[in-house]
Amino acid sequence: MNISFSVCIPTYNGVKYIHKQLESILAQLSKNDEIIISDDHSTDDTIQIIEAFNDDRIRIIKNKKEQGVVNNMENALNHAKGDYIFMADQDDIWYKDKIAEMLPFLEKYDLVISDATVIDKNDTLMHPSFFVVNKSSRGLLRNWYRNSFLGCCMAFNRKVLNYVIPFPTGIAMHDIWIGLNIALRGDYYFLQKPLIHYRRHENNASPGHEKSGFTIWYMITYRLFMMFHVVKRALFLKFRN
DSSP: OOOEEEEEESSOTTTTTHHHHHHHHHHHHHTTTTEEEEEEOOOOSSHHHHHHHTTEEEEEEEEESSOHHHHHHHHHHHHHHEEEEOOOOOOOOOTTTHHHHHHHHHOOOOOEEEEEEEETTTEEEEEEEEHHTTTTTOOOOHHHOOOOOOOEEEOOOOOGGGHHOOTTTOOOOOOOOOOHHHHHHOOEEEEEEEEEEEEETTTOOOSSSSHHHHHHHHHHHHHHHHHHHHHHHHHHHHOOO
């Protein structure tokens, strides 16, 4: 049986880094695999850079207006056809063996999260292990309190889409939503090996390991909101079946 992969990338004004990221991904894909680009109405040359690859494995969905990073990722996931789905950011760089390293674990687990090195805007190493900096570990409640599910390091079996899509309106980020649902319903694995260069810079759309600038009240309410919807989704699926 031929296994296929979908790599989902939400883009928005990613002209500075998208070429290097796509190069690192395309080198690992077969002719049966795909990259799904959901572009959130970029106003720079992001689309032109992507189209210049002239690669049939790249599919571009263009939003007519900005939807935000969460809805943009959901749009990409809705178009994915692969057996295994990788989420990726527009500004990181994949290790050349990322897919090959993760595949044996994807065949055993619903979700695999790899470690990452952390680099800055100039490709300079900031930290050799995101897991160490973030104190990443397993556990539903632990990850509800301190998230270890970093989307650009995550890949999962497409059956996961059956219970994480659609995203609830108003969730803070898609990666913690997907991770908590799998922690409740499936099995997952933290692969203790860096497989991407995770870039941190002033224009990141998602939070990293830095100290949060959110208020305590916001952090409490967003966690309660997230867990409410995780439990609600689980109960809905249980009674529907």
